[in-house]
Amino acid sequence: MRAVICGYYGRGNGGDEALLVSLLQMLPQEVTPIVLSNNPPQTHQRYGVETCPARSAFSLLRTLKKSDMFIWGGGSLMQDVTSFASPFYYAGVMGLAQQLRLKTVAWAQGIGPLKRATTQWLTKQALQGCTAVSVRDSQSAKLISQWDISPLIAPDPVWALESKPVQGLWDLPAPRVAVNLRAHPLLTAKKLEILTQALVDFQKATQTFILLVPFQKSQDLAIARSISDRLPPSHKIIELEDPRQLKGLFKGVEMTIGMRYHSLIMAGAEECRCFALSYDPKVSRLMKELDIPGWELDQLPDDANLISTAWLEHYVNGDALSQVQIHSLIDRAFMHRELLQSVIDFNLNL
Structure with missing residues (x-):
C-alpha cells in the first residue's frame, strides 16, 4: 500500500x-x-x-x-x-x-x-x-x-519516539538546565526581558549550565541569541536537526523551562523536571494533565525575582514524571x- x-x-x-x-x-x-x-x-x-x-x-x-x-x-x-x-x-x-x-x-x-x-x-x-x-x-x-x-x-506519539544520543553533550558541565522559548505575540519584549533576568538570577543561584534549545530556527534562534548575550560563558545554544537527537538531548538535563509543546513532552519522556510557559491551549492542557508547574504567558509575573524563585523551588524540590507514568504514556501512545x-x-x- x-x-x-x-x-x-x-x-x-x-x-x-x-x-x-x-x-x-x-x-x-x-x-x-x-x-x-x-x-x-x-x-x-x-x-x-x-x-x-x-x-x-x-x-x-x-x-x-x-x-x-x-x-x-x-x-x-x-x-x-x-x-x-x-x-x-x-x-x-x-x-x-x-x-x-x-x-x-x-x-x-x-x-x-x-x-x-x-x-x-x-x-x-x-x-x-x-x-x-x-x-x-x-x-x-x-x-x-x-x-x-x-x-x-x-497521548501524543512523540512520547514513543526513539531517542538518539547527542555527541558531546556529556562533555558539557553538569548540572544542566534546558530552555526553549519561541517568538509569539504573547512573548512581548518586556516579558522576554523579565524572563532573561530571571534566568540570569536562577543560573547564578544554581551554578547550572544553561542549554538554549531552538526547536525552529526561524522563530526560536533569535530569542536564544538574545538570552545568550546576557548569560555568563557557562551556556550553549544547541541546534539539532534530527528530532531523535533533540529528544535524546533531554536525557542529560536536570530541568527544562519550555514554551513549546513538544519540548515539554520530550523532556518529560526523558525523566526531566519541567516548568512550562504556555502560549497555547495545547500547552495549558498538557500542564493540567501532567501536573506541570508554570504560567500562562499572559499571566506571567512582572517580578523577575518571583519567577527565578519559582524555578529554583522546582529545581530543588520538584519531581519529574515517574517511570510508571512515562511507561504508561509511551504504551498508550x-x-x-x-x-x-x-x-x-x-x-x-x-
Missing part, C-alpha cells in the same frame, strides 16, 4: 519533524510512505522516504491518484489561531483524497482552537469523511464528539500505531 502523509513538514519545526519520525516509526511494514513536504529534498535525505512538494497542485494530484491511503500526520493542523489559510489547505487535501476514494486517517490530531464557523465546518466535514480518527487529548475528543465522531484518544494497523488490515482483507 502507498500512503500519502500530510503535515507541517519540511519547515524546520522540531516538534512537527518529531511527529513525522514517530509516524514513520509506527507505520506498518506493508505501507510505503510518500511525505508531502515543503522541502522535499531535505525530507528525502533525512528520512529516506519518497516525497512530494506539498504546495504543487499537479504533483499532489498525481501522487494521490497513485496511492491507496491518506494520513494527516499528527499535530494541530486544524486550528485558525496562527493561520486562517492553513485549515483550508489541510481540509482541501483531505477532501481531495476522499473524493479519489482513498482510505483517509486523521492521526494523532490536536483539534483547535477553531474560532470561526467556517473552519469548524471544514474540520467537521473532513473528519466525518475519514476512515479512522485519533486525537491526542480529551479536549479535542470532546469537541469532535459534538459532531458524532468517536475518535481514539491516546502506541495505540496510534494500532489504529493504523487496523485500517491496513481491514483494507488488505477486502
Whole structure:
C-alpha cells in the first residue's frame, strides 16, 4: 500500500519533524510512505522516504491518484489561531483524497482552537469523511464528539519516539538546565526581558549550565541569541536537526523551562523536571494533565525575582514524571500505531 502523509513538514519545526519520525516509526511494514513536504529534498535525505512538494497542485494530484491511503500526520493542523489559510489547505487535501476514494486517517490530531464557523465546518466535514480518527487529548475528543465522531484518544506519539544520543553533550558541565522559548505575540519584549533576568538570577543561584534549545530556527534562534548575550560563558545554544537527537538531548538535563509543546513532552519522556510557559491551549492542557508547574504567558509575573524563585523551588524540590507514568504514556501512545494497523488490515482483507 502507498500512503500519502500530510503535515507541517519540511519547515524546520522540531516538534512537527518529531511527529513525522514517530509516524514513520509506527507505520506498518506493508505501507510505503510518500511525505508531502515543503522541502522535499531535505525530507528525502533525512528520512529516506519518497516525497512530494506539498504546495504543487499537479504533483499532489498525481501522487494521490497513485496511492491507496491518506494520513494527516499528527499535530494541530486544524486550528485558525496562527493561520486562517492553513485549515483550508489541510481540509482541501483531505477532501481531495476522499473524493479519489482513498482510505483517509486523521492521526494523532490536536483539534483547535477553531474560532470561526467556517473552519469548524471544514474540520467537521473532513473528519466525518475519514476512515479512522485519533486525537491526542480529551479536549479535542470532546469537541469532535459534538459532531458524532468517536475518535481514539491516546497521548501524543512523540512520547514513543526513539531517542538518539547527542555527541558531546556529556562533555558539557553538569548540572544542566534546558530552555526553549519561541517568538509569539504573547512573548512581548518586556516579558522576554523579565524572563532573561530571571534566568540570569536562577543560573547564578544554581551554578547550572544553561542549554538554549531552538526547536525552529526561524522563530526560536533569535530569542536564544538574545538570552545568550546576557548569560555568563557557562551556556550553549544547541541546534539539532534530527528530532531523535533533540529528544535524546533531554536525557542529560536536570530541568527544562519550555514554551513549546513538544519540548515539554520530550523532556518529560526523558525523566526531566519541567516548568512550562504556555502560549497555547495545547500547552495549558498538557500542564493540567501532567501536573506541570508554570504560567500562562499572559499571566506571567512582572517580578523577575518571583519567577527565578519559582524555578529554583522546582529545581530543588520538584519531581519529574515517574517511570510508571512515562511507561504508561509511551504504551498508550502506541495505540496510534494500532489504529493504523487496523485500517491496513481491514483494507488488505477486502
